[in-house]
Amino acid sequence: MGAVTTTFIAGVEAIKRGMAQPIGSLTQMGTIRLGKRTDNRSPKINDFVSLASLDDLEFGTWDIFEDNCYEAAVNAAVLDRPTLDALKEPLQKIKPMPAVFDHEYVKRIDGPNKKKAGSKMEHAEMLMDDIRQFKERTQAERLSMIWCGSTEVFHKAADVHATLKDFECGLQKNDPEISPSQIYAYAALKMGVPYANGAPHLTTDTPALLELAREREVPVSGKDYKTGQTFMKTLVAPGLKSRMLGVSGWFSTNILGNRDGEVLDDPGSFKSKEESKLSALEQILQPDLYPELYKNIYHKVRINYYPPRGDSKEGWDNIDIFGWMGYPMQIKIDFLCRDSILAAPLVLDLVLFMDLAQRAGMRGVQEWLSFYFKAPMTAPGLYPEHDIFIQLMKLKNTLRWMQGEQLITHLGLEYYD
16 A cells, blocks of 8 residues: 555545545546537546446555555655645545565565465465455445556566466465466456556466456456656657657656655566566557668666655656658657656546446456556557557547447548538
8 A cells, every 4th residue: 555555545535525636537537529520529438438436436455564544645755744634534444454475576675464374375365355355344346456566576477377277276386476466366356356457567467367357257457557757658659650750769767766666676676667668669669660760769768766756756758869861859858747646547547447347248358448558468469559549549439339339430521521
């Protein structure tokens, strides 16, 4: 229950009390065009599709630290103290359940609030029992689970991830290739709970857990929230490509001082993040299709832990581009952002949309939610779409499809007949 989780929960409680607006949330503030532009039909998304009300949300968390949500939010220091004090009563009631934790997967932090020793299958069963008790205690009719925890060290899929049978055997035998996040995802899917992965590490993007998602008819999505520097890349890179401007180099560096920055100071965890951050640019620019423009691009990403900055991340980008007749130009971006402020509305949208997907009978990978992720999950063998404008069109067209409305192609020829 770190910076992102506490900022998300406190924000929802503030919005419910009229203390804040849900800025950054597509589900709460966005509209969707229906029919022709001349029809003037653009309802709010949460009026168009049946989404859970914020007043109906209940929160359950796991964490290796025992702090309640108020104490954790104060420690995270994202939101100002007067705001947190005004929300102290509801936040204090949210206390984390003991977490499944493996120091081999997150090396830079540790805490006392952990599940008792046992096999990984026993830990999964403990999580499933937590889910049952939470549902009984809160009387929640439906659940969604979303990973807001630390980035685990980089691992590729192993033999234990090949099939559900292999994975369950690995849980019983404590296979070291099974991470805590995979145990959470397994527990969620077994309980019929949609699972979204907000971090870049390997979780549901394995044959075993995708098999379980299909078997239980549960949606999954991921991975790695698209909030800061990569959000900027998915805005700028499609624009450069649309004008056929070349890119010879893109150097990105960040400074970040929260717990996420501390965890990413470990090379293994940084490797997971680096893979996610590097993939977007190559897949947007498609150097194989445009070798004259992008084949020789030099792309480098750095993240530096800098405690004085706290949650206020700063991302610098130096972009070397070239235009007509090969003449060079440069773009400089300095994005001073608040990491958890950008992530919190994404968490809200994903929780609500994953619940909607399950009620709509959708199962397995929810590619229409790529809009929210740095490294979107797709069907095997299908390259991910990273262009944020195409992603948004796909998301809205999926909502139109759900409601039996005409899909929007933006062809527009009917206006000129």
